Structure formats: structure tokens, C-alpha cells
Amino acid sequence: MFWRGVLGYLPVNVVQGVVGLLTIVLFTRVLDPAQYGVYALAFSVGSLTQTMLLTWTEAAMARFLATRGQDGRLADHFATLYRLWLSAAVLVPLACAAVMLAPLPAPMKVALVAALGSTLANSLMKLAQERRRAAGEVSGAAILAIAQSAGGFAIGLALALAGLGGAAPVLGVGAVSALCAVVVLPGELKRVAGGRFDASLARAYAAYGLPVALSLILALVLASTDRLLLAAFLDEATVGVYHAGYSLGSRTLDVVFIWLGMAGGPALIQALERGGQAALSEAAREQAGFMILLTAPAAVGLALVARPLADLMVGEPLRAGASHVTPSIAASGWLAGMTTYYLLQAFTLARRTPLLIVSMSIPAAANVLLNLALIPRLGLDGALWATTLSYGLGAIVAWTLGRRACPLPMPLDVLVKAGVACLAMAACVRLVPPLGGLPELALKAGVGAAVYGAIVLGLDIGGLRAKLNLILRRRALAL
Known part of the structure; x- marks a missing residue:
């Protein structure tokens, strides 16, 4: 399974490597040092928020899929995890409201709200990716990762060129994750059918x-x-x-x-x-x-x-x-x-x-x-x-x-x-x-x-x- 994954995820590695380098090359030129600093801080806050509220459901999706497959309770597994995710996700809008009321410069507020909002779509896609990875669906997980990396970079760069400053890179990733969720989520939610929260x-x-x-x-x-x-x-x-x-x-x-x-x-x-x-x-x-x-x-x-x-x-x-x-x-x-x-x-x-x-x-x-x-x-x-x-x-x-x-x-x-x-x-x-x-x-x-x-x-x-x-x-x- 390891070597199949190494081969299957190689295109993801190539795309993410190219995107990572282009992110440095272009965003350090399109954004001035202060804007790039705003982006760095917003990225850190968004990552921290997703980790605090939602990552624990992603971890459980990956670790317990094989166990639930063996005991025949996969539908309950999905129903329980998605309900837990929804219960935690409702706190994100409250965090956005707190940022808007905080005494921060306007560019920082926009970047932070963009980062916080993006966590919801990013986490939904992470759930789908972890399910595919744990199930050995290498190509499905790879396609999602490639779409998010390449698409997020392209949209983020376009927004930066349009003058959105430090908010642009995180907005790009969030927008692509939301588009992917529209396509992928209906199929993922079908796995909940017949399951119940346990x-x-x-x-x-x-x-x-x-x-x-x-x-x-x-x-x-x-x-x-x-x-x-x-x-x-x-x-x-x-x-x-x-x-x-x-x-x-x-x-x-x-x-x-x-x-x-x-x-x-x-x-x-x-x-x-x-x-x-x-x-x-x-x-x-x-x-x-x-x-x-x-x-x-x-x-x-x-x-x-x-x-x-x-x-x-x-x-x-x-x-x-x-x-x-x-x-x-x-x-x-x-x-x-x-x-x-x-x-x-x-x-x-x-x-x-x-x-x-x-x-x-x-x-x-x-x-x-x-x-x-x-x-x-x-x-x-x-x-x-x-x-x-x-x-x-x-x-x-x-x-x-x-x-x-x-x-x-x-x-x-x-x-x-x-x-x-x-x-x-x-x-x-x-x-x-x-x-x-x-x-x-x-x-x-x-x-x-x-x-x-x-x-x-x-x-x-x-x-x-x-x-x-x-x-x-x-x-x-x-x-």
C-alpha cells in the first residue's frame, strides 16, 4: 500500500512543489513586504482556527475508517463525524464577528475574515481527502489535492493582481475549496444514508x-x-x-x-x-x-x-x-x-x-x-x-x-x-x-x-x- 501511494501521490507532490515555489516567486513580487506580512499572519490565524475547531474530526475520519469497515458501521461513522463537524463549525462565524469588532486595520480585518471563512470549506475537503486516503482511493485523494493547490494559487494570484492585498492568497484557497465541496460533498453525504449519530x-x-x-x-x-x-x-x-x-x-x-x-x-x-x-x-x-x-x-x-x-x-x-x-x-x-x-x-x-x-x-x-x-x-x-x-x-x-x-x-x-x-x-x-x-x-x-x-x-x-x-x-x- 505504501509504494502504491508513493506512486499515486507523486503528481500531487509535483504540483504542490511547483505551486509552493510559484507562491514565493509571485506573491513576494505582487505584494509589498507589509502586505506579505498580513498574509503570513492571516494564514497562521486561519490554520490555528481550523486546527482548534475542526481537525479532530478529520483525524478521526482517517484513523477509524478501517475499524468501522471491519465492524460494519461505516454509515454510523460518517453520520457521527459530520454531525460533530457541524457542531464545531458554527463557532467560525462568531470568530469572524469578533474580528470585525476588533480595533484592527481594515486590510488585516479583511485578511483574517477571509482566512477564518476559508477554514470551513478547507476542512470539508480535508474530510473527503482523509476518507479517500484511508480507503486506499489514491487517485481520488490526489485529484482533490491537485485541484485545491493549483486552483487556489491561480485564483489567489488573480485576486492579488486585482488589489486585494494580503487577503488574496487565503481567499483563493478558500474559493477553490468551496467549489470542490459543491462537486464532492453530495457524494460524500450519501455515505451517511442509513447511519445514525452514536x-x-x-x-x-x-x-x-x-x-x-x-x-x-x-x-x-x-x-x-x-x-x-x-x-x-x-x-x-x-x-x-x-x-x-x-x-x-x-x-x-x-x-x-x-x-x-x-x-x-x-x-x-x-x-x-x-x-x-x-x-x-x-x-x-x-x-x-x-x-x-x-x-x-x-x-x-x-x-x-x-x-x-x-x-x-x-x-x-x-x-x-x-x-x-x-x-x-x-x-x-x-x-x-x-x-x-x-x-x-x-x-x-x-x-x-x-x-x-x-x-x-x-x-x-x-x-x-x-x-x-x-x-x-x-x-x-x-x-x-x-x-x-x-x-x-x-x-x-x-x-x-x-x-x-x-x-x-x-x-x-x-x-x-x-x-x-x-x-x-x-x-x-x-x-x-x-x-x-x-x-x-x-x-x-x-x-x-x-x-x-x-x-x-x-x-x-x-x-x-x-x-x-x-x-x-x-x-x-x-x-
Whole structure:
């Protein structure tokens, strides 16, 4: 199931990667630094609202679909979840009203209301995607993800060009999600037919999902506190610079981690449900090794090409600051990705989601304290230090607590060998002269990929040659 998902979700990965890069390239040019800062803050508030109110139903949809399929209560599963979702969703209009009454500048109000309103459509589509992912409907989930990414970007860019400022990107995503909901939701609601709301299922879903949501809120605190405190201590323009560099460093890695997570999460659940701990350990070791081999060189490579990448991707007013931010965020992004998409899976697999709260509260609290201590003294660099140290602490805590819930193997041999290959890659890339712009970026990326690929494939680290052969054979059969 994992490799079928890896192949099936590859087009999503490509589209989201292109959209992520174009978002940086175009929005940092169409929006001025203050408008880009408004967008960054609105995006953070919208993400936090969706996570607080609605994400727990999305998590329950994914984790319990296989269980309800086995006990023949799928209709009750859908009826219970959609009623729970509706009960939480009614709070979003109240949040919009509170924003309109708050003493905020008009552009900020518009952006925040747009972000809050978009959460409803985004969450409905997330429910549909999670149902498809859990059921192994790879193509259906992939089509929805592609439509939302590409369509949201296109509409958001059009709105930005029309002068809507920082509200435009979040409005674009919300508009496309609403259009997708009109098409998809009738078919999803048909699955409710014959089902009934079950209070015992609701309690079980809440006991599982609410800790997941709270842990994700803590993750958002970990990811967003720096922006809010930079705005408080410095200004919105600095937030724009930080967000541009943060996006350049994290979104590139996020695309790869999300791609592997889309395929890996359901596969781990199926392995545990059908084969127990032994099957889970085998599947998890394979996934972790493949994830390390793909993402470690990506993070190191981002740090090595930060300057020419920023020259190419980021608008002139934000360029220099973004290139300074990107290397630190590449390290943070790799730690965050491995923690979220592998280490924290131990708690959801074991259904011990309250441990997620403990695992995330420690780095989140550390992040707030470090930002408060370092930003006034070091400015932008203080936020970078706080972020990297906090994510490192989070990885240690997740690994330690996860071993008590559901031990997941960590292929240390693959990690060490991949690290050595990355060091060799970095040494060779450093020899490339600083040509600037696209020539430097292309040359460094080519040298890095060639050196790392030759080492990893030559030594067959993690059995990568066999995995690539499997992917190519399956792709050829699909074609």
C-alpha cells in the first residue's frame, strides 16, 4: 500500500512543489513586504482556527475508517463525524464577528475574515481527502489535492493582481475549496444514508481526535509564535522577510514529507490492523529509511543554495533577508518533518493521543520562551535560533515518549550513511564558484544530486536500488 501511494501521490507532490515555489516567486513580487506580512499572519490565524475547531474530526475520519469497515458501521461513522463537524463549525462565524469588532486595520480585518471563512470549506475537503486516503482511493485523494493547490494559487494570484492585498492568497484557497465541496460533498453525504449519530462513537472519536487537535495547535504555536513575536517586537515588514525565507526553506521540504506522509500513514495503520506489531515494525523501518534518504539531502541542499535560490525566487525587497533565513529553516524543517510524519505516528497508531499533547507542549513552550528571550536581543536571528533549538528538542521528546506508546524502529545505519553522503555532497558543492542566480543554482543542484546519488546508489544504502527498481516497474506497468 505504501509504494502504491508513493506512486499515486507523486503528481500531487509535483504540483504542490511547483505551486509552493510559484507562491514565493509571485506573491513576494505582487505584494509589498507589509502586505506579505498580513498574509503570513492571516494564514497562521486561519490554520490555528481550523486546527482548534475542526481537525479532530478529520483525524478521526482517517484513523477509524478501517475499524468501522471491519465492524460494519461505516454509515454510523460518517453520520457521527459530520454531525460533530457541524457542531464545531458554527463557532467560525462568531470568530469572524469578533474580528470585525476588533480595533484592527481594515486590510488585516479583511485578511483574517477571509482566512477564518476559508477554514470551513478547507476542512470539508480535508474530510473527503482523509476518507479517500484511508480507503486506499489514491487517485481520488490526489485529484482533490491537485485541484485545491493549483486552483487556489491561480485564483489567489488573480485576486492579488486585482488589489486585494494580503487577503488574496487565503481567499483563493478558500474559493477553490468551496467549489470542490459543491462537486464532492453530495457524494460524500450519501455515505451517511442509513447511519445514525452514536454518542459512544462520538466519545471515542473525541477522546482520540481532540488530543490530536491540541497537539497540532501546539505545533502551530511552535511554527507561528516567531511571526507573532517578530510583529510585536519589530514590524510587519520583518515578518514578511521571515515568512519569505521560512517558506523557501520549509515548503520545499514539506512537499516531500507530505507526499510520503500521504502514502505512509494509511499504510502503517493497515499494517498494524492486519499484521500486528511485527508487520508494523517492518513497514515502519522501510518508510523511515526511504524518508531519510530523500529528505536529508534536500535539507542540506537548500542550505547550500540559499542565496542563488532567493535571487531567483524572492522579490527584491525580501531577497537578502530570505536568503539569510533559509539555511536555519531548512534544518528546522527537516527536524519538524521527521517528527511529524514519523516519530509522532507512534501515538496515533497506539491510540494514545494524549501523549501527543505532552510531546508537543515541551517544544512549544520552549519556543515561546526562547523567542521572548532572543528576539529582543538578536532580532531576526533570535527567531531562527529559537525555532531550530525548539524543533530539535521536539524530536528528542517525541522519540523518547514514542518508545513507550508504540515503538517505531529508527534505521540508524541509514541515518549515519546518509549523513556521510550529505557531508561529501556539501564539500563538493562548496567548490562551485558563486556565479549568482540561475547558473549557480543549477550547477550546485546538479553537482549535489550527482555526488549524493552516486554515493547512495553505489553503496546501495537502505536497499535503495531495489526500491527504485520497484517504483520504475510499477510505473511502467501503470503506463
